[in-house]
Amino acid sequence: xxxxxxxxxxFKKNRVLDGLTLDLAPGAVxxxxxxxxxxxxxLLKLALGVLKAGAGSLAVxxxxxxxxPKHARRAVGYVPDKPDVYDWMTPRELYRFLKPQYPTWxxxxxxxxxxxxxxxxxxxxxxxxxxxxxxAMLVAALAHEPELLLLDEPFAGLDPVVREEVLRGxxxxxxxxxxxxxxxxxxxDVAARIADRVAVLHRGKIAQHGDLxxxxxxxxxxxxxxxxxxLLLAEAV
Amino acid sequence: MRVFARYLxxxxxxxxxxxxxxxxxxxxxxxxxxxxxxxxxxxxxxFGMVTAFACLALAxxxxxxxxxxxxxxxxxxxxxxxxxxxxxxxxxxxxxxxxATLIALPLYGWSIAAAFGASGVDPRLHEYMPGAFAVAxxxxxxxxxLPRGALAIxxxxxxxxxxxxxxxxxWTHNPMMTPREGALEAGIVLLTMGAVWAGWxxxxxxxxxxxxxxxxxxRGLVATTVLFSPxxxxxAIESHDFHRAPDPQSERWFIQTAYIGTGQRFAFVTGAxxxxxxxxxxxxxxVVVDLRDGTWRxxxxxxxSFRPLQRVYPAxxxxxxxxxxxxxxxxxxxxxxxxxFSGATGSVVKSGWSDMLFSEVQSLxxxxxxxxxxxxxxxxxxxxxxxxxxxxxxxxxxxxADKLYEIPQELRRGQYFVLKSGWLSGVRGSWRRFDPKTxxxxxxxxxxxxWANTDT
Numbered sequence: 001x002x003x004x005x006x007x008x009x010x011f012k013k014n015r016v017l018d019g020l021t022l023d024l025a026p027g028a029v030x031x032x033x034x035x036x037x038x039x040x041x042x043l044l045k046l047a048l049g050v051l052k053a054g055a056g057s058l059a060v061x062x063x064x065x066x067x068x069p070k071h072a073r074r075a076v077g078y079v080p081d082k083p084d085v086y087d088w089m090t091p092r093e094l095y096r097f098l099k100p101q102y103p104t105w106x107x108x109x110x111x112x113x114x115x116x117x118x119x120x121x122x123x124x125x126x127x128x129x130x131x132x133x134x135x136a137m138l139v140a141a142l143a144h145e146p147e148l149l150l151l152d153e154p155f156a157g158l159d160p161v162v163r164e165e166v167l168r169g170x171x172x173x174x175x176x177x178x179x180x181x182x183x184x185x186x187x188x189d190v191a192a193r194i195a196d197r198v199a200v201l202h203r204g205k206i207a208q209h210g211d212l213x214x215x216x217x218x219x220x221x222x223x224x225x226x227x228x229x230x231l232l233l234a235e236a237v
Numbered sequence: 238m239r240v241f242a243r244y245l246x247x248x249x250x251x252x253x254x255x256x257x258x259x260x261x262x263x264x265x266x267x268x269x270x271x272x273x274x275x276x277x278x279x280x281x282x283x284f285g286m287v288t289a290f291a292c293l294a295l296a297x298x299x300x301x302x303x304x305x306x307x308x309x310x311x312x313x314x315x316x317x318x319x320x321x322x323x324x325x326x327x328x329x330x331x332x333x334x335x336x337a338t339l340i341a342l343p344l345y346g347w348s349i350a351a352a353f354g355a356s357g358v359d360p361r362l363h364e365y366m367p368g369a370f371a372v373a374x375x376x377x378x379x380x381x382x383l384p385r386g387a388l389a390i391x392x393x394x395x396x397x398x399x400x401x402x403x404x405x406x407x408w409t410h411n412p413m414m415t416p417r418e419g420a421l422e423a424g425i426v427l428l429t430m431g432a433v434w435a436g437w438x439x440x441x442x443x444x445x446x447x448x449x450x451x452x453x454x455x456r457g458l459v460a461t462t463v464l465f466s467p468x469x470x471x472x473a474i475e476s477h478d479f480h481r482a483p484d485p486q487s488e489r490w491f492i493q494t495a496y497i498g499t500g501q502r503f504a505f506v507t508g509a510x511x512x513x514x515x516x517x518x519x520x521x522x523x524v525v526v527d528l529r530d531g532t533w534r535x536x537x538x539x540x541x542s543f544r545p546l547q548r549v550y551p552a553x554x555x556x557x558x559x560x561x562x563x564x565x566x567x568x569x570x571x572x573x574x575x576x577x578f579s580g581a582t583g584s585v586v587k588s589g590w591s592d593m594l595f596s597e598v599q600s601l602x603x604x605x606x607x608x609x610x611x612x613x614x615x616x617x618x619x620x621x622x623x624x625x626x627x628x629x630x631x632x633x634x635x636x637x638a639d640k641l642y643e644i645p646q647e648l649r650r651g652q653y654f655v656l657k658s659g660w661l662s663g664v665r666g667s668w669r670r671f672d673p674k675t676x677x678x679x680x681x682x683x684x685x686x687x688w689a690n691t692d693t
Contacts (some may be wrong), residue, residue: 024429029584034577048319049319049446050315050318050445050446050447051446052318052446066446069321069323070321070322070323073319073320073321074321078314078319082263083315084312084315085313085316086247086250086251086311086313087311088250088251089250093250095241096246097243097246098245098320099243100239100242101240101243101321102241173545190622
């Protein structure tokens with residue numbers, strides 16, 4: 001689904017990804033853990049083709065996101081860290097705008113998801129709460145039934161009640177379909193609740209990648225996982 | 238197509254407040270102006286023209302300049318960038334809406350002004366609108382490099398100014414150079430069409446991969462440089478040819494005028510290289526040719542343009558006057574000098590009396606409208622006539638008295654011959670002496686002057 005090999009990404013002198021290699025297992029929910037600025041969002045943006053790696057190779061559902069962006073993006077659903085749509089748009093208008101871009105767009109799924117997640121279809125995004133907006137974005141990301149769903153810290157900045165609401169919505173959607181998911185977060189509680197597998201991003205590389213229990217129980221590979229993160233991870237689980 | 242239609246719909250929804258507001262505000266504002274301003278103003282054709290330009294400015298500022306920067310400012314460019322359509326379709330839709338607005342809003346404003354009584358179409362509308370439209374389109378392009386649309390005005394002025402500076406310097410340094418027919422129009426078309434490409438490259442390619450303003454602006458600057466390079470190359474080639482020494486023995490030499498002097502030995506010839514020649518070219522190289530052996534020498538400097546009195550002057554036995562039109566670099570006024578070509582010796586000598594600026598002409602004749610003469614021709618040997626675009630007053634200069642005289646209305650169709658001994662006036666084949674001070678024909682009828690034996 002997502003195969004990254006020796007990815008390097010620099011922002012000026014800052015080497016954010018430094019030879020990252022990752023192969024996502026199909027049908028699994030993988031949580032990408034890492035501290036702020038570790039490069040989690042960068043990896044997701046590379047997968048969407050909105051960033052270009054300095055070196056290495058990346059394939060998303062068999063497509064190169066830089067050379068075949070249209071195919072790659074049609075195969076991927078993406079939920080950003082905050083709704084980045086026009087304030088004047090309603091969710092219904094957003095879905096109408098997006099629909100022609102995705103041949104596999106499923107209106108029934110949109111209706112079902114909106115009902116299940118309680119998304120107000122005819123209220124402008126500018127008037128939606130952050131949680132409602134994120135749920136509307138989740139519906140948009142799932143409406144074309146993507147092979148790979150990318151979640152870019154969708155719970156960041158949400159208050160606990162809304163966060164729980166959004167999290168339940170996401171869990172419900174993920175359980176309904178056997179979908180490959182890569183969720184970037186530094187929220188260990190989220191990781192504990194949704195992850196089948198965990199990938200730990202540290203110093204531009206995947207320091208650990210495996211089942212949740214394996215990552216916690218395995219060796220820490222010469223201390224490449226910060227102790228604090230390991231403790232937090234263990235505590236969260 | 239459905240994808241593009243949805244983007245168009247998105248742009249319309251994004252801009253509809255401004256567009257609908259303009260549709261309502263323009264008639265109201267014009268109605269107010271019609272109410273406040275005198276009818277002579279609002280019913281003049283220039284009222285429609287000013288309205289059209291104001292609407293173009295409104296379209297450029299409210300829609301064109303904001304269409305691209307607003308996406309970055311609202312962070313919605315992130316959404317557009319990650320959709321399968323990418324930024325290409327988004328740019329195409331924005332371009333369509335901006336172009337439609339830049340065309341429709343001035344047309345709408347002009348129509349409303351016409352409905353309120355503005356009559357006709359001001360010719361300046363046709364003259365300046367293409368250039369104004371091109372600038373408005375360039376502001377749209379430059380705005381893609383910037384975080385705010387308002388910055389597009391100074392940024393566009395700076396960019397286009399810097400790019401056009403080499404061209405401006407070349408042409409002002411060589412004021413006698415004339416662009417080929419259609420060159421200016423071709424330049425405007427190239428820059429207008431090229432703006433589309435520059436905008437696409439700046440926004441759709443420059444903002445790809447989350448590149449910031451710099452990624453967009455350097456591409457835009459490269460595109461602008463590429464688009465201006467033909468104008469630079471053209472100016473350089475024209476300048477090079479202009480300064481190249483003429484070669485009347487070349488097969489490509491085209492003789493525009495020839496003055497064959499006394500004894501059929503020397504000829505004063507103006508001509509041009511056919512490779513550079515075009516009918517509207519005013520630039521011609523003057524040479525004096527020795528017809529016995531074909532030797533020749535160039536006359537004048539690159540800053541002089543010899544304008545012959547007539548297309549072809551037949552063989553004659555007396556000096557021929559050539560008019561030198563000199564415009565010095567940086568000097569907006571023109572000197573009109575006469576030169577004498579001696580057919581006997583082949584020499585060209587500047588006369589000592591006729592150095593004069595147009596501004597001086599205007600000061601000498603206060604009633605002369607302050608418009609640039611659209612033509613000046615020698616009708617007779619030593620006088621010169623100025624025909625004006627408005628009115629048809631005619632002036633002749635007496636080189637011997639160093640004075641300018643206005644020819645009266647009833648006599649201006651005549652021919653005049655200015656001699657040391659006085660003026661002769663020929664009207665309908667009747668020649669009499671003429672007193673320029675009293676502006677009257679005096680004395681008995683005299684035979685037509687014998688040009689060959691006149692005392693000059």
